[in-house]
Amino acid sequence: MANPFFQFKQFTVWHDKCAMKVGTDGVLLGAWASVQDAHRILDIGTGTGLVALMLAQRSLPDAKVIALEIDEAAARQAKENVTRSLWKDRIEVVKQDFLSYQSLDKFDVVVSNPPYFVDSLSCPDQQRNMARHNNSLTYEKLLERVADLLAEEGLFTVVIPTDVADRVRTIASAHSLHAVRSLNVITKPGGAPKRTLITFSFHDQECVVEELLTEVARHQYSEEYIALTREYYLNMK
Known part of the structure; x- marks a missing residue:
């Protein structure tokens, strides 16, 4: 039986009630996304609450994090994980569909590890389908709503x-969002990138493109990956 929780240096994430477990995508997003000078942060599709917790750990002491989750069981578990953390007063888990979410105040930082298996077959598990497939939250809808909620800077x-x-990138540009930073993630030497992290801004400027190799050999992390994640993983010194 898989471990029902994942222990990080400053917090624990229980994920036994969530369709999508703690994984590399979320850790990369939580470690790489810029939160410099951010006072209001929005995490779309928080799942276990992992990314919200990671961002709270390294953001300003007064930064407020809103963690949105449409699935009831996942939202409940995210709330439990947040309640056990050092940042329970700064993170608010909201059980709501992002497409209907409204906020009077704009956000300095918005992050998302969205459902992305656009063309893959659905699996029988409805909860896992919702977490993995973007039938309801398409990239078009995601970027349209992000543009409405994101602060000018x-x-x-x-x-x-x-x-x-x-x-x-093409969809984002239709909403005046421009790629300013990107990270191509390679999991093994000589491999092609399978994941890309992109930061968008309303300001059009040259995009800084970076590359990250996560492992130099099986279970042997690269120095770059260790440097990026050492503040979170227990085994990263």
């Missing part, structure tokens, strides 16, 4: 499959 960071990165 704000940043939106998303982790997506590399093969849809160009399409997502």
Whole structure:
């Protein structure tokens, strides 16, 4: 039986009630997304609450994090994880569909590890389907709503499959969101990137493109990956 929780240096994430467990995509997003000078942060599709907790750990002491989750069981578990954490007063888990979410105040930072299996077959588990497939939250709808909620100087960071990165950039540009930073993630030496993280801004400027190799050999992390995640993983010194 899989471990029902994942222990980080400063918090524990229980994920036994969530369709999508703690994984590399979420850790990369939580560690790489910029939160510099951010006072209001929105995590779309928080799942276990992992990314919200990671961002709270390294953001300003007065930064407020809203963690949105549409699935009831996942939202409940995220609330439990947040309640056990050092940042329970700064993170609010909201059980709501992002497409109907409203906020009077804009956000300095918006992040999302969205459902992305656009063309894959659905699995029988409805909860897992909702977490993995973007039938209800398409990239078009995601970016349209992000543009409405993001502050003028704000940043939106998303982790997506590399093969849809160009399409997502095109959709974003239709909403005046421009890629200013991207990270292509490679899991083994000589491999092609399978995941890309992109940060968007309303300001059009040259995009800084970076590359990250996560493992130099099986279960042997690269120095770059260790440097990025050492503040979170227990085994990263």
